[in-house]
Amino acid sequence: MKPPSSRMVARLRSMTRLIGFVVLVLNAGIAGAEPPAHVGSDACAECHLEVTKAWRGSDHANAWTLPDDRTVLGDFDDAVFEHGGLLTRFLRDGPRFLIETEGLDGQRRAYDVVGVAGIDPLQQYLLSPEPGRTQVYDIAWDVERRRWYPVFGDQVAPPGDGFHWTGPYKSWEARCAECHATGYKRNYSLPTNSYAPTMAEIGVGCEACHGPGSAHVAQARRGGTGETMPGLTAKGLTIDLGLSQQSEVMQCLTCHSRREAMQDGNPLPGTDYHDAFSISLLREGVYHPDGSILDEVFEGGSFLQSKMHAQGVRCSTCHEPHSAALRADGNAVCTQCxxxxxxxxxxxxxxxxxxxxxxHFHAGDGAGAQCVSCHMIERTYMGIDARRDHSFRVPRPDLAPTGSPNACTDCHDGQSAEWAIEELARRFPTSSHRGPHHATTFAAARLAPEGQAAALLDIAEGTETSGIVRATALELIGVVADRSAAERVVRLLSDADPLVRAAAAGTLRPLPADERLTRLRPLLSDPLRTVREAAARALLDVGTQSGSTPDAALSAALAEWQDALALRADFPETHLQIGGAALTMRNFGRALDAFRQAVAFDPQLVDAWTMIVRLQAALGDAEGSRRSLEEALAANPGAPALLALQRM
Incomplete structure (x- = not known):
């Protein structure tokens, strides 16, 4: 008798045949009309043979596959891997691939592999510890070296920890699936803490980028003639990727960026990025002060900073979009321009x-002579996945004191930043790539933002600077401290870049409520949802009066933000947001519930435990506060913040 997880495999096989699945999120161009249905990549292949051939071998096509002898690359011949005292066995039972490991209850059992993620440079395997949940196992297969290895290095999380393979941070549905599937919707239920996902097909198929194809196929079968549905392109699709740089780049960024979603699953291709996502700005712990990659941020936030983006370069300028391969080898991809x-x-x-x-001052065709060595620093994620920064920077070793990386000493690891500064001054004596840089201000502001407000505002007002840098400057200000600074920020509320408008809204919280509402009123009806939600968050403490136009706009924007939070209710960090918002609105009971939900998902969230203990004490529940502190310390023994509460 097969275990319950095998039913997940059967369900996925059924899902891949749901070619009539209709995406529920409508883009603005076809609002009020039902979008076309998905037809599946096989239908596209009937006409588009060459691009389909290129796509079939790509990382996109193989982003998510079902387990079989062709797709599983790892050693499941009763292989054993030990890490941090935990033993994992990889084995076969006929056609089934199994991973034997500890579950949430600490008991060892063999779990069916119900899915396969990726083909290069690593491959991970999906397990279903219980019906309605799929988790990513964190011992992965190194494809090149043909070995098992731990994706997260020395991290060994015990059962019950949020970072255990059964925990919320390893959830396939919450953290991964939408960028590994086409027409995906995760359909999360908070009461049951489970998912009922739907999708058009697993893997990143043709329609993931071009949009559902039923109208396009129908038009093609009519000989390419006849009108299409309202709001579609001339070819019967929801997006024309060739129309503009932004139509292509922002479609790629739906997956190739670090962002927070405002919708469930995949937005309909053609939906404005800023109606579906809020991109991560250049925050501490995520990006270096100069904006180069630090944590796993994918390519989008870097590319938006680049001069190449500003000059109209597209992703497909360098990457063939169907195979995803570079258009040329080595430096030839750069010298095409x-x-x-x-x-x-x-x-x-x-x-x-x-x-x-x-x-480049380097002989031959070695690493030093490669354009990417100097202009696209490389960092490794997931243990073996080397990725390059896409901001295409000129090396600035003079910024090393800010903590920003230095491309020169990445290779010349025996040399200092001072050596690199002298070498560049000698080799490029007239270079304009010296002098003031936002990295210096950002590094200082991360330590003491109040002393950098004027410099940050100068950066935010710099129209020649990329929007993501300008928005980061505003976010670093936090809140403006004086009237003159507030007036400068107000002028940015009508900026052309939605990232700047959204960030500017957040800086005005010190203004009196009535004035703040007046200033932010236009943003509550902004064309883009990320701006509307930012304005709503800045007005959480503003009372509403039923019936008036501005209050109706505020209520609508707040409702959008609350809907987005509800759709992300499977994220522990969402409940931290809900708790913080409830505190702002002085709804202490709701805040307590939210922080409780956060630690239920992740018992290691010390900040949430701290708020629970303090709130219960403030609400007069001394005994509840004491019990919560005991519970918190049991989950986090020795945590300084909790020990400090114990001494109070």
Whole structure:
């Protein structure tokens, strides 16, 4: 008798045949009309043979597959791997692939592999510890070295910890699936803490980028003639990826960016990015002060900072979109534009030799002569996955004191930043890439923002600077401390960049409630949801009066934000947000419930425990506060913040 997890495999196989699945999220162009249905990538292959061939071998096509002898690359021949005292066995039972390990209850058992994630450079395996939940096991297969290894290095989380493989941070549905599937919706239920996902197909299929294809296929079968549905392109699709740089780049960013979702699952291709996601700004612990990659941020936030993005470069300028391979090998991908011949699409380029020792000062074709070595620093994530920063920076070793990385000493690890500064000054004596940089201000502001307000506002007002940098400057201010600063921020509420508008809203909280509402009223009806939600959050403490127009707009924007929180209710961090908002609104009971839910998901959230203990004490429940502190210390023995509460 097969265990319950095998039913998950059967259900996934059934889901891949749901080619009539209709995405529920409508984009603005076809609001009020039902979007086309998905038809599946096999239907696209009937006409688009060459691009389908390129796609089938790509990381996109193999982002999520079902387990069989073709897709599973790992050693399941009764292999054993030990890590941190935990023994894992990888074995077969006929056609079934099994992983024997400790479950949530600490008992060892063999779990069916119900899905496979990725093909290169690593492959992870999906397990279903209980019906309605799929988890990513964190011992992965290193494809090149053909070995098992721990994705998170020395991290060994015991059962019950949020970072255990059964915990919320390893949830496939919550953290991964929407970028590994097409037409995905996770359908999470908080009361049962389970999922009932639906999708058009597993893997990133044609319709994940081009939109559901039933109208396009119908038009093609009519010989390419006839009208399409209202709001669709001339080819019967929901998006024209060739229409503009932004239509392509922002569609890629739906997965290739670190962001917070405002919808469940995949937005309909063609939906404005800022109606579906709030991108992560250049925050401490995520990006270095200069904006280069630190934590796993994918490519989007980096690319938005680049001069290449500002000049109209697209993802497909360098990457063939169907195979996802680079368009040329080595430096040739760069010299298609950066050369004496240039590229007519980008007339502002300086025409000169870049791929030569007169520019890179390195002999031959070794690592030092590669464009990416200097202009795209590389960092490794998930243990073995080396990824390059896509902000395409000129090396700035003079910024090393801010904690920002130095491309020169990445390779010359025996040298100092001072050595690199001298070398660059000697080799490029007239370079304009020196002097003031936002990294210096950001690094200082992360330590003491109040002393950097004027400099941060200067950055925010710099229209030649990328929007994500300007928005980060506003976020670092926190809240403006004086009237003159507030007036400068108010001017940015009508900025052309939605990231700047949204960040500006958050800085005005010190203004009196009535004035704040007046200032932020236009943003409550902004065309883009990320801006509306930011304005709503800045007005949480503002009372509403039923019936008036501005109050109706505020209520609608708050409702949107609350809906987004509800859709992310499977994230422990969402309940921290809910708790903080409830405190702002002085709804202490709701705040207590939210912090309780956060620690139920992740008992190691010390900040949430601290709030629970303090709130219960403030509400007069001394005994409840004492019990909560005991519970918190049991889950987090020795935590300084909790020990401090014990001494109070």
């Amino acid at each position: 950066h050369s004496p011949a240039g590229n007519s699409e980008f007339p502002s380029l300086t025409l000169k030799v870049y791929d030569g020792p007169e520019h």
